[in-house]
Amino acid sequence: MVIDFHTHVFPDKIAKSTIDALHSNSGNIPYTDGSVQGMLDAMERANCDVCVTLPVLTKHTQFESVTKFVCQINEKFSNCERKLISFGGMHPQCENIYEKMVELKKLGIKGVKIHPDYQNTFIDDEGYLEILRSAKKLDLIVVTHAGIDDGYIGQPVKCPPNLIKKAIEQVGLEKFVLAHYGSHLQWKEVLDVLAGENVYFDTAFSLHQIDENTFKDILYKHGDDKILFATDCPWRDIKDDIAIIKSFNLGKETEDKIFFKNAIKLLGI
Ligand SMILES: [Zn+2]
Numbered sequence: 001m002v003i004d005f006h007t008h009v010f011p012d013k014i015a016k017s018t019i020d021a022l023h024s025n026s027g028n029i030p031y032t033d034g035s036v037q038g039m040l041d042a043m044e045r046a047n048c049d050v051c052v053t054l055p056v057l058t059k060h061t062q063f064e065s066v067t068k069f070v071c072q073i074n075e076k077f078s079n080c081e082r083k084l085i086s087f088g089g090m091h092p093q094c095e096n097i098y099e100k101m102v103e104l105k106k107l108g109i110k111g112v113k114i115h116p117d118y119q120n121t122f123i124d125d126e127g128y129l130e131i132l133r134s135a136k137k138l139d140l141i142v143v144t145h146a147g148i149d150d151g152y153i154g155q156p157v158k159c160p161p162n163l164i165k166k167a168i169e170q171v172g173l174e175k176f177v178l179a180h181y182g183s184h185l186q187w188k189e190v191l192d193v194l195a196g197e198n199v200y201f202d203t204a205f206s207l208h209q210i211d212e213n214t215f216k217d218i219l220y221k222h223g224d225d226k227i228l229f230a231t232d233c234p235w236r237d238i239k240d241d242i243a244i245i246k247s248f249n250l251g252k253e254t255e256d257k258i259f260f261k262n263a264i265k266l267l268g269i
Helices: 012-026 036-046 060-076 097-106 126-138 161-171 187-194 212-222 238-247 252-267
Strands: 003-007 050-053 083-086 111-114 141-144 176-178 200-202
Touching: 003 252, 036 050, 036 083, 036 238, 050 252, 060 083, 060 097, 097 126, 111 126, 126 141, 126 161, 161 187, 187 212, 238 252
Parallel strands: 003 050, 050 083, 111 141, 141 176, 176 200
Antiparallel strands: none
16 A cells, blocks of 8 residues: 655646646656646556645635635545545634634644745744644644755755754644655755654655665654655656655565555544
8 A cells, every 4th residue: 555645736727837837946847737637647657545635825815715625625535445635735824823723624634734935934933833733732734845945946945954843842743744854955954953853754755866875864763653655746756756665675564654554543544
């Protein structure tokens, strides 16, 4: 079984334009057309069972429309074997953050995505701390983009390891997922500052860039119970990243935890 904990889909009518814009901004090549069907095709190619899809609110005013799309996805796949599970999106400038997250919880949504670079706010901002505190109260998962974003090269990194550590110390949310293996392209600091903290690292958009020794150093210091297989598809093809994990020869027990067991536990499915 394979669960991909970090993927993206867009409503059909904006899928192509969104993918085109993100591609020209970051230079990264898309492996799907951004649609739900495109993601299902990628899952089919990889024999992947479940994808967690993570919407990003680039403006706080998008909360309602994104939540509507999220609910449509979750309803559509509720009885499917191969399925998408969509998280909600939150923005640090949302008003009534706690109430909004209560609303998401009531809708059966398991967690929220935040993206400090796209949201132009540092992770230790009061808005994000309120999101993390609310998630802790409501037993929701928070996935944050972490580290350098390819679309924002040369600008201050809004969610680097030292600031993440500050947020962890202030809130202590256990169901906190740091994307891109703790912090994209900042793996030395991840090893020094974050490995061993009571948070999760997903492997999204990092397996093709990290060297095997660094991957293993972080894995062994952090522990294999808190690592989640993830790709960032459409920005990686799921099947290619499965092959990279397998090439690391981690042993069946660790592989199973990374590919699905840790995710099943965290999602409660
Ligand atoms: Zn992503």
